[in-house]
Amino acid sequence: MNPLYSPTAERADNRCEYCHAPELVFNDLFKVEHIVPVSHGGSDNTDNLALACRSCNKYKADFQTGTDPDTQTTTRLFHPRQDEWSQHFRYEEEIGEVQGRTPVGRATSDRLQMNRAAQIAARRLWMQLDLFP
Ligand SMILES: [Zn+2]
Numbered sequence: 001m002n003p004l005y006s007p008t009a010e011r012a013d014n015r016c017e018y019c020h021a022p023e024l025v026f027n028d029l030f031k032v033e034h035i036v037p038v039s040h041g042g043s044d045n046t047d048n049l050a051l052a053c054r055s056c057n058k059y060k061a062d063f064q065t066g067t068d069p070d071t072q073t074t075t076r077l078f079h080p081r082q083d084e085w086s087q088h089f090r091y092e093e094e095i096g097e098v099q100g101r102t103p104v105g106r107a108t109s110d111r112l113q114m115n116r117a118a119q120i121a122a123r124r125l126w127m128q129l130d131l132f133p
Contacts, residue, residue, distance in 0.1 A: 005029060021122070026053070031054065056112045065077060074107075087102065088105030091133045096124045
């Protein structure tokens with residue numbers, strides 16, 4: 001386990017800092033993710049670390065940018081330490097989607113594939129369990 005897992009998970013309230021998935025319903029710990037990837041010079045400092053579910057961690061990979069599907073422009077991804085989640089994303093509870101409010105939110109949602117069918121199905125179950133949002 002990453003030695004910084006506990007403080008990172010506590011700071012994140014055991015939720016993915018990108019899609020807000022609740023760690024409680026998973027059978028493995030979430031990942032301590034480098035916001036700026038190590039391969040791009042990112043450090044192990046806590047201000048460069050975020051808690052990420054396996055899906056967001058997998059699709060973010062070493063990317064720092066994505067494409068805003070509304071404008072087809074390349075933009076940076078959401079930065080959990082510098083950005084306010086609710087400024088960039090909103091829940092669409094009726095359809096179970098996490099939608100971007102801004103170019104950063106839309107590009108991040110798209111890059112991290114936050115609205116794949118499996119994500120939406122899981123989110124609907126979490127809502128039934130009162131674990132989401
Ligand atoms: Zn996630």
